[in-house]
Amino acid sequence: xxxxxxxxxxxxxxxxxxxxxxxxxxxxxxxxxxxxxxxxxxxxxxxxxxxxxxxxxxxxxxxxxxxxxxxxxxxxxxxxxxxxxxxxxxxxxxxxxxxxxxxxxxxxxxxxxxxxxxxxxxxxxxxxxxxxxxxxxxxxxxxxxxxxxxxxxxxxxxxxxxxxxxxxxxxxxxxxxxxxxxxxxxxxxxxxxxxxxxxxxxxxxxxxxxxxxxxxxxxxxxxxxxxxxxxxxxxxxxxxxxxxxxxxxxxxxxxxxxxxxxxxxxxxxxxxxxxxxxxxxxxxxxxxxxxxxxxxxxxxxxxxxxxxxxxxxxx
Numbered sequence: 061x062x063x064x065x066x067x068x069x070x071x072x073x074x075x076x077x078x079x080x081x082x083x084x085x086x087x088x089x090x091x092x093x094x095x096x097x098x099x100x101x102x103x104x105x106x107x108x109x110x111x112x113x114x115x116x117x118x119x120x121x122x123x124x125x126x127x128x129x130x131x132x133x134x135x136x137x138x139x140x141x142x143x144x145x146x147x148x149x150x151x152x153x154x155x156x157x158x159x160x161x162x163x164x165x166x167x168x169x170x171x172x173x174x175x176x177x178x179x180x181x182x183x184x185x186x187x188x189x190x191x192x193x194x195x196x197x198x199x200x201x202x203x204x205x206x207x208x209x210x211x212x213x214x215x216x217x218x219x220x221x222x223x224x225x226x227x228x229x230x231x232x233x234x235x236x237x238x239x240x241x242x243x244x245x246x247x248x249x250x251x252x253x254x255x256x257x258x259x260x261x262x263x264x265x266x267x268x269x270x271x272x273x274x275x276x277x278x279x280x281x282x283x284x285x286x287x288x289x290x291x292x293x294x295x296x297x298x299x300x301x302x303x304x305x306x307x308x309x310x311x312x313x314x315x316x317x318x319x320x321x322x323x324x325x326x327x328x329x330x331x332x333x334x335x336x337x338x339x340x341x342x343x344x345x346x347x348x349x350x351x352x353x354x355x356x357x358x359x360x361x362x363x364x365x366x367x368x369x370x371x372x373x374x375x
Contacts, residue, residue: 077125080113080145081275090117111273111285112145112230131175131232133167134294138360143273144232144285149178151284153235153244155185156194160236165198166308166349167293168234169206173306174298180207180231182222184240187212201346205311213243223248227281237289245286249276300324300357304333307353309346312336324354 082089087102088109101122103109114125127145134140150172154160165181172179181202183195195210202208207225211218233241245252273287301322304310310333319330327334336342 075116075118077114077116079275080109080111080115083109083111083273085272088122090115090122092117108142110142110145111275111287112147112232114146129175129177131171131177131234132296133171133290133292134296135290136292136294138294138363140296143234143287146230147175147177147232147285148229149180149226149231150175151180151182151231151233153182153184153233153239153241154198155183155239156188156191157185158236158238159194160239161291163349163353164236164293165202166353167295169202169308170298170303170306170353171293171295174295174302178207178229179308180209180222180225182244183208183210184213184244186210186217187215202308206308211244213240213247216247219244219247223278223280226278226284230275230283230285232285232287234287234293235289236291239289241286241289245276245284248278248284252276295353295357295360298357300354300361303354303357304350307346307350309342310350312341325350 076092076094078090078092080088081091081098084100086105087100088107089098089100091098099117101117101120103122107122109115109122109124110130113127116123116125129145129147130142131144131147131150132140132142150168152165152168152172154165169179169181181198183191183198185191186195199208209218209222209225211222213219233245235241273285275283275285277283298306301324304313304325313332313336316332318325318328318332320328323331323333325331325333333342333347337344337347
């Protein structure tokens, strides 16, 4: 009995809990709760672990704990990617140079809301001459329902006001390459000294400087995950009937439900959104963007049904 207890104590002594703070492809870095020390642990390339995961380490065995939240996107090939775990907020970084792909901000906001995360829109590079008009357009579309901060990683304008809102939260930076995510993180956490890159002059597109996801503790409290830039932010696991509820610009419709629960807000009778559209309470531009994303989700759902049907036939 004594030997059994002794063995159990040894086994428990080898088990440590921690947080996954970097994903390096075929290895991850874990920061242990008890000591604050970090350890590199090898994993399979498609192990499913992501930065922010809570894990138990037993020797070199990595056991992932249940996630309280996660942010997922779909790439252009239809593959799902979980890009952060146990999050509270999603910081969507945009800039006038390079402009984000059409619909990127909307999809990121929708994905954040669907995951029960707070979307925060960061308009970086306010020091550039042509930023004012871009800021005006984004404020008109998103300010109010979405927290919006105008800032500059170069001059530091607005950065302190933004970081004060991150205290106690675990947030993630998402955005296209070249909008200044690494520069912002360097401004917030100077000791990190991340590599930054210039834009391709001919295309006004960014060069990839962040190639791995990493989690950093903030001086004022909270944590921030820096993720590699990506062009597409496809929506994953969002039913078409839920799209309007998460769509930025349709917040006025939340107080008055449509006549039918499965309303898709096209020409159905008793539709709150088309009524608000007719009265000018929702802009035609916002409505057209909604219809475009709705069409994408419908096409995706139809494709998934087709695949499932073929699978059943083969069985």
